Amino acid sequence: MGRMKVLNSPTIRRMPCYLHQLLRLRLEGHSHVSTTDLARDMDIELIVVRKDIALTGATGRRRIGYEINELIDKIKDYLGWSEMMSATLLGVGSLGSAILGYDEFNLYGLRIESVFDSDAEKIGKVIRSHEVYDISSIKQRLGYSPPDIAIICVPAANAQEVAELLVEVGIKFIWNFSNITLKVPAGVVVQREVIAGGLAMLAVKRKHYKCGNFKNIE
Amino acid sequence: MGRMKVLNSPTIRRMPCYLHQLLRLRLEGHSHVSTTDLARDMDIELIVVRKDIALTGATGRRRIGYEINELIDKIKDYLGWSEMMSATLLGVGSLGSAILGYDEFNLYGLRIESVFDSDAEKIGKVIRSHEVYDISSIKQRLGYSPPDIAIICVPAANAQEVAELLVEVGIKFIWNFSNITLKVPAGVVVQREVIAGGLAMLAVKRKHYKCGNFKNIE
DNA sequence: AAAATATTAATAAAAAAATATCTATTTGGG
DNA sequence: CCCAAATAGATATTTTTTTATTAATATTTT
Incomplete structure (x- = not known):
């Protein structure tokens, strides 16, 4: 088990995105979602999604995915957003x-x-x-x-x-x-x-794009 | 020389902060600034500042620091902000x-x-x-x-x-x-x-703070 | 003129994050 | 009931980012 990793900045910053997507899926009537679907719909690498979700402590069922309600709660807990x-x-x-x-x-x-x-x-x-x-x-x-x-x-x-x-x-x-x-x-x-900061990212990507260097974009 | 490192996200996101600080210093009439000062004033680790600035290609003078105008230009070039x-x-x-x-x-x-x-x-x-x-x-x-x-x-x-x-x-x-x-x-x-994302970061820090775990805060 | 000091700059190490690989298991279809 | 496909979950590797160490050097002080 080892020491639990607690503060991973990029992961934390991604969490609200997952949360938003999950809330939307729930509103659309879904009860479960797989990381495969999340990764595709959110344009995030599958493995990143898996790692992030694993950190929240949520557990999924093979071939079924994660229960949306549980995952929402786990993410909120992870972020300390459960209480106001x-x-x-x-x-x-x-x-x-x-x-x-x-x-x-x-x-x-x-x-x-x-x-x-x-x-x-x-x-x-x-x-x-x-x-x-x-x-x-x-x-x-x-x-x-x-x-x-x-x-x-x-x-x-x-x-x-x-x-x-x-x-x-x-x-x-x-x-x-x-x-x-x-x-x-x-x-x-x-x-x-x-x-x-976001503008800076976009500008640098654009600069590389213009220089024909696509390798480092996205 | 090796392959020049071109796209470092955290660095890119920090660049606008340096730029802002440099513009302010220039407005206050300064002509030079050392990374030591930048690090202290901006509450960023000295070594991070050095690495970031090295990436822009700016060169400084020992015991004097960097010429603010040159550094501003270098950062703008790095970000592709030189032209509108x-x-x-x-x-x-x-x-x-x-x-x-x-x-x-x-x-x-x-x-x-x-x-x-x-x-x-x-x-x-x-x-x-x-x-x-x-x-x-x-x-x-x-x-x-x-x-x-x-x-x-x-x-x-x-x-x-x-x-x-x-x-x-x-x-x-x-x-x-x-x-x-x-x-x-x-x-x-x-x-x-x-x-x-920023709120998520703050909330997680707060959660750890409340749990008495100060080690991972900032 | 010599010594002390602040600072850049280069190199090396460690830590963090992303990515890849593999395994096991559940489920749906035949 | 068995087989194949999908997917969670674990482990390993690579890349990126941060942090540490050291050396060199220009400036200031004595």
């Missing part, structure tokens, strides 16, 4: 409100419970059924029992000060969409989302 | 308009030249200084000379049909923000952006 995570959102610009409007987060165990901004134009308004609070009231509003995670969607120029407020409030997990490296004390975990 | 990429955006919902409003893409060599949607409410309107065209006019508008890449921000239910339109128009590179696996012919490259 509470969240606060900082900054309701265009990206912030896009995230606020992303219904699927509910399926992923994320519940955005409060929304803050510093723009007087926005404070007090209701955006996507969330009242926007003044960022300066954050300590008073969240200090007594901070949410599980915070989502930073403020402009780069304000992100560090917002992060410091969050630390003061007692938040330990920050999902950072701003384009800077946040300085936080030890014990606070920041997950930085670099949207441009 | 033209793009079309499909779907101006909240995510689509967030992307449309993301000024920094200009720095990354991306120019969104046209915007399409199928919602009659949006067609003809001007969103972030882009007129929204009817998706059904895409072939007529782009067919004669398709842009370099397409950015799909339509709901999952419409993503596949939009992708098929894009293929017809002759687009070869698709940046897919919809949450499904697109089926495209060989020769068309799809880069799928899974926003929930």
